[in-house]
Amino acid sequence: MSPVTLAFPADSVNVSLARTVAAAMAARADLTLDRLEDARLAADEAVAQLLASTPPGSSLTCAFEAEPGSLRMSVSGPWSDSAPPSTRTFGWTVLDALCTSVQARLDDGTLTLTLTVEGTVPASA
Amino acid sequence: MTTETGWGPAARARERDLLERLSAIPADDPARGPIRDELVTMHLPLVRHLAGRYRDRGEPLEDLVQAGTVGLIMAVDRFDITRGTQLSTFATPTVLGEIRRHFRDHAWAIRVPRGLQELQIRVSAATDEMSQRLHRAPTVNELADELGVSSGDVLAALDARHAYSPDSLDPAVDESAGSPGVAAALEPAFAEIEDRETLLAVLAELPERERELIRLRFDEGLTQSEIASSLGISQMHVSRLLARTLTDLRERMTRD
Numbered sequence: 001m002s003p004v005t006l007a008f009p010a011d012s013v014n015v016s017l018a019r020t021v022a023a024a025m026a027a028r029a030d031l032t033l034d035r036l037e038d039a040r041l042a043a044d045e046a047v048a049q050l051l052a053s054t055p056p057g058s059s060l061t062c063a064f065e066a067e068p069g070s071l072r073m074s075v076s077g078p079w080s081d082s083a084p085p086s087t088r089t090f091g092w093t094v095l096d097a098l099c100t101s102v103q104a105r106l107d108d109g110t111l112t113l114t115l116t117v118e119g120t121v122p123a124s125a
Numbered sequence: 126m127t128t129e130t131g132w133g134p135a136a137r138a139r140e141r142d143l144l145e146r147l148s149a150i151p152a153d154d155p156a157r158g159p160i161r162d163e164l165v166t167m168h169l170p171l172v173r174h175l176a177g178r179y180r181d182r183g184e185p186l187e188d189l190v191q192a193g194t195v196g197l198i199m200a201v202d203r204f205d206i207t208r209g210t211q212l213s214t215f216a217t218p219t220v221l222g223e224i225r226r227h228f229r230d231h232a233w234a235i236r237v238p239r240g241l242q243e244l245q246i247r248v249s250a251a252t253d254e255m256s257q258r259l260h261r262a263p264t265v266n267e268l269a270d271e272l273g274v275s276s277g278d279v280l281a282a283l284d285a286r287h288a289y290s291p292d293s294l295d296p297a298v299d300e301s302a303g304s305p306g307v308a309a310a311l312e313p314a315f316a317e318i319e320d321r322e323t324l325l326a327v328l329a330e331l332p333e334r335e336r337e338l339i340r341l342r343f344d345e346g347l348t349q350s351e352i353a354s355s356l357g358i359s360q361m362h363v364s365r366l367l368a369r370t371l372t373d374l375r376e377r378m379t380r381d
Contacts, residue, residue, distance in 0.1 A: 027266070027279075030266060033262040034261075034349050040368070090315065
């Protein structure tokens with residue numbers, strides 16, 4: 001399936017957009033409700049991580065790729081720190097627990113968090 | 126709970142003096158105006174602090190501050206100096222009440238259409254019933270088949286639970302919480318966290334149930350359905366509580 005991309009101003013009022021799209025894409029990936037709700041929370045946390053050090057007035061992008069049993073979300077935006085966010089924070093612990101894998105990449109001032117939420121596709125589906 | 130910091134003895138004395146003068150003036154006397162204004166201005170940081178708890182819920186912060194200020198004015202007018210309480214303590218519930226009222230009056234998402242509310246109840250019941258039967262949570266498609274509705278409808282019902290509802294408007298604050306022993310039980314799980322001190326302090330402020338939820342999900346690694354059956358509540362309720370608690374934790378950890 002082709003990815004779905006959502007772009008929005010870096011403002012906490014837009015977090016709910018990322019959450020809602022994450023849930024809809026998790027449903028397309030045929031994830032169970034447990035995983036779907038994890039994906040929703042993970043989108044929330046990832047956007048919050050970016051908002052912590054994104055210059056005001058910039059824009060964030062969330063790209064979602066659904067495959068049977070797997071949802072990949074890439075959240076990216078301008079990052080004003082010289083290092084990616086610390087992995088030794090509660091926020092990161094939360095992301096780690098919610099996702100099968102979490103990666104941060106800082107490339108030329110743009111931070112991208114790539115999250116994967118996986119589950120087994122029910123046989124009946 | 127004292128929410129204002131940095132109030133020196135001079136400010137306290139000034140507040141006391143203003144309150145005493147105000148209590149001596151009849152309710153309809155225009156002479157109350159300037160005194161009341163000064164008291165309101167002094168307590169605006171309290172209103173800002175309380176409004177800040179609701180800042181990620183889709184309403185402009187300034188509107189929330191305005192609504193809260195109405196509550197503060199009402200509290201100043203009703204304050205009884207002979208009762209021996211602090212004005213800030215007395216005003217807090219009124220300020221929060223006005224902020225919540227603003228949400229009830231203005232936030233569209235509170236008004237979940239009736240059809241969606243009914244579907245939400247059916248989705249919640251089917252989720253719990255199917256989780257028991259399948260020994261795992263159902264997917265959106267399975268729920269749609271079970272209920273004879275589209276998967277889009279199921280998604281809308283799931284989203285609606287994260288919209289405002291009266292209980293999600295109460296931030297997870299519990300004045301009677303704060304037993305550090307329970308938060309300390311979480312310490313090993315978060316041993317590697319650099320903001321652990323803040324985290325433990327903030328966790329200690331949470332009500333017992335919310336703290337237990339965080340422990341079960343992020344320390345023991347249980348799924349939402351597993352937590353639901355172990356606490357005897359619906360998966361839908363777990364989902365809503367967990368989302369709210371995480372938002373609340375994040376706000377509390379980044380404040381100040």
